[in-house]
Amino acid sequence: MSAPSPTSTDLVTTEPARTSLLPAGRPGMLIRLGSLAVLLVIAAIFPLVITNPLYTQFAVDTLIFVAAVVAWNLFSGFSGYISLGHAVFFGTGAYTVGLLTTHWKVIGGTIFALLPLGGLAAAVVAVPFGLIALRVRRHTFVVITIAIFFIFQLMAFNLSFTGGVQGLSTPFFLWSAADYNNPFYYVALILAVGAIVLAWLIRGSRFGLRLLAIRDDEDRARGLGVRAMRTKLSAFIISGFVTGMVGGLWWFFIGQALPETVFDPNFDLSVVLMAFLGGAGTLAGPVLGALILEPLQQWEAITFTNGYVAEISLGVIFLAVILLLPRGIIPTGKEFLTRWQAIRARRGQPAQDGAAPAASGAAVPSPPTPKTGSIR
């Protein structure tokens, strides 16, 4: 799943490469597409090979988080506005899908057709949320997202139609117990891949460039003609839509929505931590972060019966990442690779300057670029 990383370098540094999906004459591109395809095939046959329901359950959870983190990154990573309120979209999606399923008595495979409606509800919520929160920056934005998050959690507790503290339970799905997780797995995979493709398309578009400009210097971007509010709000709504769909799927999978589990402050924190671990603002970073951390959290949840140990370890990992790897694995790794190649090129072929790293580009998947330092 970490394969999109090389593509992300391309999108920023070389303009023409993104116009077409076909390998454009460079062998590196072919290798990347090939490894991407292999990863996708592995992901597709995973539940057929590994049938232990415990592991497939881990896999579904992980894919759900991949989609959620990519959706978060699509707004917060690209625009630099750190949202700690994405659980609002997650919960809105879960409750919308839950209420519709119960009300319309939907059952069987068609339940997944309701997911876009959950996303739509979250997107509708994102409009007033964004209009208020996106007027302020930095700390204040973060804090307002937290405040709005708490409003939604309290409403879920107090409004009559949400089921209050009892929450909403899913109907009984008539799937065989042996491969119960498989439908969820494939829907989660589709969501995750869809979110990644969406992020990739945005990153390569003019819209994505506007978002990155806002991240780097919002006032200057405004001066250059970027309609900042419109751009930020659009990204916020798109991100909310995807997160809402993810929330709906999560409700189907877990079987119950409680106000404190779908509007969960630790959801926000986990998502942000995963993005920062891999590298917020990159394409592959959030995916990598989710692939590392979610299985770890799941493993902790079954290993330690006491949930507080998992909570403490989440905090400790968080601090370690912030203090030791503040820019995330992908950017730090890329920089390390670049430096290493530069040293090797200087030592090996002192006569050739600059040409050496380009020639070795085929062997090493990520070609060194002078601009990597500017990517978070």
Add this chain to the structure above:
Amino acid sequence: MGRELTQAIVDGILGGGVYALMAVGLTLIFGVLDIINIAQGILVVLGAYLSYVLSVHLHIDLFVGLLVTVPAMFLVGVAIQWAFIRPLRGRERTSMSLLATYAVAIILEGVLYLIFGSNFVSLNASYVQTGPKVFGFYLDYIYIYGFAAAVVLVAAIYYMLYRTQFGRTIRATMQDHTAARIVGINVNRVQMLTFGIGVAVTAVGGMVFGATGGGFNPNTGYDLISRLLAIIILGGMGSIAGAMLAAVFMITLEAVVDVLWSPNWSVVVFYGALVLVLAIRPQGVFGKKAARAQ
């Protein structure tokens, strides 16, 4: 209804005084270090638990115990700043510091759960359940004493800020880090001590909150921090007077809605008021417009 309303207003003002103290600590930290200490809420709970241990196990009076808990919380604050805030550098410092203090908060929460469990406890003393009759209702002494302690401490912080040399260095650092450094202020030291002071007030806030707030457990930290954040944003980040007024206003508003409507909705009204104010005035009531840097 009239009597209950009076009681709600009096309770709100007295309780607001305690929140004002905690919020002043938070806004002071923001002003000097340019970070938001998300751990402030759980630190209040930690302060309350320290008082709890002293009073239950060592039978030390709550107010006498402050002589121990305030310096202890000061040291906790200095340690957090030294270990987790000071190393942060670069343009991501803002978001990083938020996340770092959030991480500290969940670690502390987990540790408190491991030690004390999830049962609600509250602080007790002879003056917690008794008090004089005011405006036709009984007002426990702890509200009065707690309010008095908060007023004294806020006044002391004001005196320190505006009448002492150290306070001058704090205000200079708040205005401009670089210029403060140029005129010879040890900004690192000022930041460390300010963080310590901002956290030390949570010992007092936690003690009064633990005695008046109807019980606390480690999870109470979320409730506290979200209220404190709402208060300092409403008042305008970094504005000490704004934090105090916003604290009293918001807590009174909540107490009044509690009586007039329903306790279920008072918290929603609380945050609703914040959102409403921000929709009109994004920088808060007393805040200055944010500088251009993202």
